[in-house]
Amino acid sequence: MNAALASAAVVVRRTIAASAEDLFDAWLDPQALATWMRPGTIKSTVARVEPRVGGSYEITMQGEAGPITHRGVYQQIDRPKRLIFTWASPGTEQRDTLVTVDFVRVGERTEVIVTHEQLPESARPSHSNGWTSGLLHLDEACQQGLLR
């Protein structure tokens, strides 16, 4: 894959009042995925999962303009701490990208950290003028090591 793509990542975190096990399992259960892998414009989601290292998954979201299929292979399954899988979709121009999900216990709660790496650029220039806020946002991203 293009080495340049390996340079940027998006990291998103959320602390949830649930156990790491319950949260972890929701990533590998087709019925659970059908429920929560359904963004706003999606009517329904169907998931097929082979929950083993080297096993594949397929998540098909029924969008207004037709089905959107996401596919990948599990690279690491370390319940309930870490899950790593590849991710290819129309949004990645069908190239493999890498998603790492970490589950960190915080008292009674669990912080879920999603790191999505090796993403190809597919968004077109948006001509937005949010220069200053954009720079601040990037500064945070750089400091947290989210880029590079």
Add this chain to the structure above:
Amino acid sequence: MGEYQSARLDGVFNALCDPTRRAILARLTDADARVTEIAGDFPISLNSISKHIRMLERAGLLRRSIVGRDHVLSLNAAPLAEAMAWIERYRRFWEGRLAALESYVTNKKRKRK
């Protein structure tokens, strides 16, 4: 085209992950400036500033025009807008999914009780 865009985006991210280079860009959001003016704003050598400026130029974030003996720099916002759109798109997707994951898992827990 995809690879070309990706390589360009890589240069943009590299260029932006440095406080001096971000400060140079911020300075140029107000108005175009000569290289010597920019150098005067920072407590580092003209040579170092020139290196930062060249990196920003390579990333396509700056344009240089030569007016007489002056090198005038101006901002080119398009590559940054592209980088921001890219980050925003995926950030929003995963934030939405984690919020839905929270609803799913906490609803399930409530039903179990």
